[in-house]
Amino acid sequence: MEKSNGSTPESTTKPVLATPTDLCPEAIVEISQEMRHLMADIFVLYVKTKNFHWHMSGRHFRDYHLLLDQHAQEIFAMTDEVAERVRKIGGTTLHSIEDITRFQRLKNNNQDFVAPEEMLGELCADNQNLVRLMRAAHEVCDRHNDVATASLLENWIDQAETRTWFLFEIKGVSTPIPYAEG
Numbered sequence: 532m533e534k535s536n537g538s539t540p541e542s543t544t545k546p547v548l549a550t551p552t553d554l555c556p557e558a559i560v561e562i563s564q565e566m567r568h569l570m571a572d573i574f575v576l577y578v579k580t581k582n583f584h585w586h587m588s589g590r591h592f593r594d595y596h597l598l599l600d601q602h603a604q605e606i607f608a609m610t611d612e613v614a615e616r617v618r619k620i621g622g623t624t625l626h627s628i629e630d631i632t633r634f635q636r637l638k639n640n641n642q643d644f645v646a647p648e649e650m651l652g653e654l655c656a657d658n659q660n661l662v663r664l665m666r667a668a669h670e671v672c673d674r675h676n677d678v679a680t681a682s683l684l685e686n687w688i689d690q691a692e693t694r695t696w697f698l699f700e701i702k703g704v705s706t707p708i709p710y711a712e713g
Contacts, residue, residue, distance in 0.1 A: 549621065550618070550619070550620065550621030551621075552619070552620050552621050554620055554621075554675060554676075554677060555675070557675075558620075558675035558677065559620050559621050559622050560622070561671055561675065562617075562620060562622065562668075562671055562672060562675060562677055562680060563617050563620070563621075563622025563623065563624070565667070565668040565671045565672075566613055566616065566617045566622070566624065566668065566680070567617070567622075567623075567624050567625060567630075567634050568634045568635075568636060568664070569613060569664060569665065569668050570610060570613045570614065570617075570624055570625050570634075571625060571630065571631045571632075571633075571634035571635040571636075572635055572636055572637045572661060572664055573606060573609050573610055573613065573661070574610065574625075574631045574635070575631065575635045575637040575638075575639060576606050576637055576654075576657050576658070576661060577603055577606045577607045577610070578639075579637075579639065579640055579653070579654065579657065580599050580602050580603040580606060580654060581599075581600075581603045582640065583599055583640075583645065583650040583653075583654060584596055584599035584600050584603060586644075586645065586650075587599065587647060587650065588647060589646075589647045591647065595647060595650075595651070595701075598697065599650075599654070602654070602694050605690055605694070609687055609690075612683060613683075616679070616680055616683060619679075620677070620680070636660075636664065637657050637660060637661070638657075640653060651698050651701055652698075654694075654698050655695055655698035655699050658691045658692075658694045658695040658698065659691075659695045661691050662688055662691045662692055662695065665684050665687055665688050665691065666684075666688065668680075668684055669681050669684045669685070669688070672684065
């Protein structure tokens with residue numbers, strides 16, 4: 532049963548749930564907010580990866596189709612871990628598709644047709660952007676000494692870097708993704 536302490540989901544000073552933790556209320560709110568955005572981005576990347584998996588075509592269809600399915604499974608596996616980690620510290624996470632669209636930073640792709648090379652390039656860039664977003668979330672965790680969330684982020688960063696590497700090395704994704712500050 533959820534216990535309210537009078538704060539709202541948009542609150543920046545108090546946690547929403549009374550869950551035992553040694554993290555201060557401000558840490559819970561800040562970390563939960565970062566993870567809520569990250570979870571929305573993970574869902575966006577998952578759906579985009581499955582979309583491209585379903586709509587893959589061309590001479591490397593089988594290899595790309597299987598690779599994207601593997602990537603999608605790995606990405607989706609993060610969602611439960613993110614949500615449960617946020618709950619462990621007393622925060623709340625996404626409740627709906629509307630929340631995903633409100634908190635996402637990665638872009639959707641609703642085009643009717645995307646060439647295979649473009650699919651791979653877009654997923655490569657999105658995975659690299661996800662790494663940047665996870666590093667930013669890690670910095671928030673470090674500031675609040677949340678080593679458990681930081682540890683999960685380190686594993687997910689490694690997974691996303693592996694996905695980026697694989698997508699980058701596939702023929703057709705031949706230009707490096709530029710480094711972006713922030």
